Amino acid sequence: MTRLDHAPLPKKSPRQARAQATYDAILQAAAHILTEGGPTALTTNLVAEHAGVSIGSLYQYFPSKEAIVAELIRDLRRQMLDDIRGMAAFVEGQPLRFAVARMIRASIHHHVHTQGRAEVLEQLEHHLPFDTETEAIKTQIIDLVAALLDSHGIEQPRHAAFDMINLVVGMAHPALHVGETDYEALALRIERAALGYLGLNTSGSVA
Amino acid sequence: MTRLDHAPLPKKSPRQARAQATYDAILQAAAHILTEGGPTALTTNLVAEHAGVSIGSLYQYFPSKEAIVAELIRDLRRQMLDDIRGMAAFVEGQPLRFAVARMIRASIHHHVHTQGRAEVLEQLEHHLPFDTETEAIKTQIIDLVAALLDSHGIEQPRHAAFDMINLVVGMAHPALHVGETDYEALALRIERAALGYLGLNTSGSVA
DNA sequence: GCAAAATATGAGCAAATTCTCACATTGATG
DNA sequence: CATCAATGTGAGAATTTGCTCATATTTTGC
Numbered sequence: 001m002t003r004l005d006h007a008p009l010p011k012k013s014p015r016q017a018r019a020q021a022t023y024d025a026i027l028q029a030a031a032h033i034l035t036e037g038g039p040t041a042l043t044t045n046l047v048a049e050h051a052g053v054s055i056g057s058l059y060q061y062f063p064s065k066e067a068i069v070a071e072l073i074r075d076l077r078r079q080m081l082d083d084i085r086g087m088a089a090f091v092e093g094q095p096l097r098f099a100v101a102r103m104i105r106a107s108i109h110h111h112v113h114t115q116g117r118a119e120v121l122e123q124l125e126h127h128l129p130f131d132t133e134t135e136a137i138k139t140q141i142i143d144l145v146a147a148l149l150d151s152h153g154i155e156q157p158r159h160a161a162f163d164m165i166n167l168v169v170g171m172a173h174p175a176l177h178v179g180e181t182d183y184e185a186l187a188l189r190i191e192r193a194a195l196g197y198l199g200l201n202t203s204g205s206v207a
Numbered sequence: 208m209t210r211l212d213h214a215p216l217p218k219k220s221p222r223q224a225r226a227q228a229t230y231d232a233i234l235q236a237a238a239h240i241l242t243e244g245g246p247t248a249l250t251t252n253l254v255a256e257h258a259g260v261s262i263g264s265l266y267q268y269f270p271s272k273e274a275i276v277a278e279l280i281r282d283l284r285r286q287m288l289d290d291i292r293g294m295a296a297f298v299e300g301q302p303l304r305f306a307v308a309r310m311i312r313a314s315i316h317h318h319v320h321t322q323g324r325a326e327v328l329e330q331l332e333h334h335l336p337f338d339t340e341t342e343a344i345k346t347q348i349i350d351l352v353a354a355l356l357d358s359h360g361i362e363q364p365r366h367a368a369f370d371m372i373n374l375v376v377g378m379a380h381p382a383l384h385v386g387e388t389d390y391e392a393l394a395l396r397i398e399r400a401a402l403g404y405l406g407l408n409t410s411g412s413v414a
Numbered sequence: 415g416c417a418a419a420a421t422a423t424g425a426g427c428a429a430a431t432t433c434t435c436a437c438a439t440t441g442a443t444g
Numbered sequence: 445c446a447t448c449a450a451t452g453t454g455a456g457a458a459t460t461t462g463c464t465c466a467t468a469t470t471t472t473g474c
Contacts, residue, residue: 017471019421038334039246044462054423059463116333123330127245128325162385163378167400170377171370178369189404193374196403197396224441225449250431261453266433 023061025051027075030068035116039124042069070131073121076114077137081144083110088144096152100164100194103145104187107168111176112183120171141165154198167193232258234282237275242323246331249276277338280328283321284344289352290317295351303359307371308403310352311394314375318383319390326380328362348372361405374400 029050033042044065048055062068087106091099111118125134145161154160169192180186195202229414236257251272255262265329269275294313318325332341352368361367378397387393403411 016420022422025396038331040331041334042379043460044461055463056424056465057422060421065462065464114233123326124245124247127248162382163396163400166381167374167376170381171373174373175369189370192406193370193400193404196399196408199399199409201403202406209424223450229452251433262433263435263454264452267451270433272432 006091009187019061022051022053022057024069025053025127026058026061027072031072031117033121034069034072044068066128069124070123070128070134072117073125073128074131074134074137076117077119077134077141079114080110081137081141084141084144088148091148096149096154096198097195097200099148099152100198100200101187101191103148103164104168104172104190104194105183107165108172108176108183108187108190111172116177118169132182160198163197164194167197226268228259229264231259232260233265233268233275234279238279238324241276241279241327242330246327251275273335276328276331277335278339279324280332280335281338281341281344283324283328283342284348287317288344288348291348291351295355298355303356303361303405304407307357307405307407308322308394308398310355310371311375311379311397311401312390314372315383315390315394315397316381318376318379323384325376326384334386356405367405370404371401374404 026047030047033046033050042065044058045055047065047068048058051058062071083106084103087102091102094102099164125131141156142161142165145165146157149160149164150157168190171193172186175186192202233254237254239247240253240257249272251265252262254272254275255265258265269278290313291310294309298309301309314409331340349365349368349372352372353364356367356371357364375397378400379393382393
């Protein structure tokens with residue numbers, strides 16, 4: 001066994017000099033192609049070309065096309081987890097309304113930053129072999145949000161965390177996809193729904 | 208010009224006896240493959256095989272694989288529009304809370320009935336050539352919901368309709384996908400968020 | 415510098431995929 | 445029935461795609 005036994009990478013680990021650049025270029029190219037052309041546009045040859053790398057190099061680091069997608073998914077989840085962690089730490093001890101507000105802004109920011117990638121990847125994930133790490137990260141994300149809600153006395157925190165995440169993402173993504181650029185206005189609208197879900201009613205009625 | 212000039216079907220229109228069965232079998236098979244195996248599993252040969260039809264027949268009605276997907280999307284949208292139309296008629300004159308409750312249940316029912324298809328198809332739609340009919344149907348759906356909200360004095364009804372649809376779908380779909388079967392409980396949770404969004408506050412606070 | 419290890423290359427093979435076309439079968443019509 | 449149009453068939457041509465491997469280049473350790 002070499003020193004790569006800790007990594008869930010199915011093939012050779014690159015960690016040495018320019019290899020990392022090759023590895024990164026492949027992932028970046030794959031992400032780009034996926035968001036631009038959709039799942040059917042993703043071919044290994046095209047990825048290699050876009051990455052400015054030979055097809056042979058691609059297969060040095062990824063045993064298959066699916067492995068590239070799987071790694072993209074892991075990357076995205078790790079990023080999400082990091083963002084949520086930072087957010088959770090930031091709102092520690094603050095009132096729930098504030099925490100919710102921050103969470104919504106963070107989610108919008110995250111989706112803007114990863115433009116459309118989440119959609120496609122989540123979709124593809126369903127038809128990929130079960131990945132332990134990805135699943136573990138998803139659990140951690142739910143747990144973090146659940147802990148946050150629990151600390152404010154929300155009932156069934158895990159259930160609520162699941163709903164809250166979907167509520168925020170479900171509203172934010174289509175709006176952003178359709179070209180909405182007033183993030184603050186969007187956040188305020190989502191906030192109304194989120195606070196309603198949590199039973200923290202905003203004052204005035206629109207109707 | 209023959210009598211098929213009214214249909215946006217790029218190839219021959221089937222309307223005659225068993226031809227319709229073939230046509231339907233192809234669409235059904237494609238839908239099944241898409242939901243089971245995802246976008247990458249969809250190949251014309253496989254569709255023909257699953258439909259119990261020769262590959263030649265498939266190309267008699269669809270000029271390309273994309274045309275099949277496009278038709279599936281149109282089908283789904285038409286179904287959505289019909290469901291919403293029925294729902295809107297049913298809640299005519301009823302209070303907004305009731306209308307919202309019905310809309311949420313209808314949406315859940317619709318998603319249960321079309322299991323996962325919406326996700327994949329919506330995703331693929333983004334990378335397909337612009338389809339006038341599909342777009343028109345989407346507009347009609349928004350308009351219907353907007354009219355409903357407007358009749359109850361909701362401000363910016365089109366904006367609100369867009370948000371409401373995404374809120375409901377965004378919360379319902381992941382829950383159903385994860386195996387939730389208590390539709391009523393799910394509907395009640397979504398209702399909290401929806402009413403919160405609309406400013407129709409529910410009574411008690413959970414926190 | 416030099417050998418050995420790490421990394422990169424890309425022609426090309428096997429399999430998959432899209433789609434055509436010449437022909438067979440079925441159904442309708444008088 | 446006979447005829448013709450509508451429908452169905454599937455071998456296979458043309459292309460694409462996933463991936464390998466023999467070889468070339470670069471980097472590292474000494």
